Amino acid sequence: MLWSIRTTATKPTGETPFFLVYGAEAVLPHKVRRRSTRVLAFDEAQQGAMWGTDLVLGEERRREAALRAARYQQALWRYHCRNIRPRTLEVGDLVLRRVLSWEGLHKLSPMWEGPFKVVHVSRPGAARLETQERVPVPNAWNIQHLRRFYP
Known part of the structure; x- marks a missing residue:
């Protein structure tokens, strides 16, 4: 090889x-x-x-x-x-989060979950989220695993 x-x-x-x-x-x-x-x-x-x-x-x-x-x-x-167009998120934006663990899911399961609200942008590529019930999501999420949610 x-x-x-x-x-x-x-x-x-x-x-x-x-x-x-x-x-x-x-x-x-x-x-x-x-x-x-x-x-x-x-x-x-x-x-x-x-x-x-x-x-x-x-x-x-x-x-x-x-x-x-x-x-x-x-x-x-x-x-x-x-x-390549840069994506930015601001505090208050609604986003969907990519499902990273397929454990217990099947091929027709949705690839995105949410919506979540952006509560803090720690640096241009990372954001902290919370659920609609104001429960914070542990860890910051990279922007490549998030996409904007349009209600």
């Missing part, structure tokens, strides 16, 4: 992790056994003369991979900023 991960080109860099570490592409074991053209073309005497060239070309490919990875990260950031 690790061998396949290390010898497969990744999307952000366009290179294999094996190449980025060792500066050369891996020769897979089945290619050695079957005597592929790459294995047959290998010459130990020429390899010493080409070593310096391989180092320079390897560094250049690593720099290109770093640039591709930076472009990939920027594209991910632009996608995130374009498609």
Whole structure:
């Protein structure tokens, strides 16, 4: 499993992790056994003369991979900023809470419970709740497990 991960080109860099570490592409074991053209073309005497060239070309490919990875990260950031809208809750809002424990429930059970009232927003992503009967709910809840309730 690790061998396949290390010898497969990744999307952000366009290179294999094996190449980025060792500066050369891996020769897979089945290619050695079957005597592929790459294995047959290998010459130990020429390899010493080409070593310096391989180092320079390897560094250049690593720099290109770093640039591709930076472009990939920027594209991910632009996608995130374009498609993710921040959600905020204020004191007094009515919310539904996601059912986190499916113990004793079946597949047709509701995925949300409530409504609950927000009594305190401790930080932008967390809120303390209470039931309609003014019973406080233990622990603060992350906003990703809450959604606004419209009566």
